[in-house]
Amino acid sequence: MPDESYRRRSARVILLDDADRVLLLNLYHDHRKPRRGHYWLTPGGGVDAGEALHEAAARELREEIGLVVAPEDLGRPVATTSGYAEFSWAKGTFRDDFFFHRVTAHDVDPGGLEPYEAKQVIGHRWWTVDELAATTEDVYPLGFVPLLRDLMAGRVAPEPVLLPWHH
Numbered sequence: 690m691p692d693e694s695y696r697r698r699s700a701r702v703i704l705l706d707d708a709d710r711v712l713l714l715n716l717y718h719d720h721r722k723p724r725r726g727h728y729w730l731t732p733g734g735g736v737d738a739g740e741a742l743h744e745a746a747a748r749e750l751r752e753e754i755g756l757v758v759a760p761e762d763l764g765r766p767v768a769t770t771s772g773y774a775e776f777s778w779a780k781g782t783f784r785d786d787f788f789f790h791r792v793t794a795h796d797v798d799p800g801g802l803e804p805y806e807a808k809q810v811i812g813h814r815w816w817t818v819d820e821l822a823a824t825t826e827d828v829y830p831l832g833f834v835p836l837l838r839d840l841m842a843g844r845v846a847p848e849p850v851l852l853p854w855h856h
Contacts, residue, residue: 699785700746701733702763704756707793709841710815713828714753717809727811728827731787734806742766746788753806754813755798763788767845770830772854785830786849789840829855 704712713729732753736745747760771784797813816824818841822834830836831853839845 694782697781697783698736698742698745699734699783700736700742700749701731701785701787702746702750703731703767703787703789703837703840704750704754704795705789705791705841706795706815707791708815708817710817711821711837712754712795712797712813712815714813715811717811726827728829729814729816730829733785733787742786743788746786750790752801752803753799753810754795755800756792756795758790763790766849767840768830768836768850768852770852770854774854787830787852789845831855 706712712732714732715727715729717727733746733749734753736742740748741760743760743763743765746763747758750756750758765788766786767789768787769784770787771782774780774783799807799810799813802810818834818837821828821837832850833852836850836852839850
């Protein structure tokens with residue numbers, strides 16, 4: 690059960706394919722002001738009231754990219770980040786929990802996006818870790834490349850890795 694002290698809890702998934710590429714979604718910082726730019730982020734989103742983190746992560750995969758995964762197949766979170774943020778729709782302390790999951794391959798289907806999400810999401814891309822390490826684009830979470838390298842090598846910390854907050 691998500692901690693009620695957070696303004697919003699999110700459950701996100703670090704999704705790797707057999708070619709060791711990670712899927713990231715491309716989103717506007719603010720779809721009403723596209724000139725503010727965009728950023729890359731793992732699939733995932735808000736945890737509904739009464740919903741367990743792994744259930745939210747599985748639901749978000751289905752809605753955002755059309756991937757059906759049993760919640761129990763996601764295991765436990767491998768990383769977390771939290772901090773204060775002010776958005777046009779909310780302000781307060783936010784927390785993102787990240788699960789790790791591998792697939793052979795997956796053709797992304799964004800057909801399950803909510804209308805407001807469809808306005809924010811520009812597209813998606815499968816990235817190699819070297820491409821992520823070299824990019825100058827905004828990628829969240831911060832500290833993602835070292836975490837990704839560890840996960841790809843099979844090194845999973847006994848407790849979720851604490852990543853820097855990104856706002």
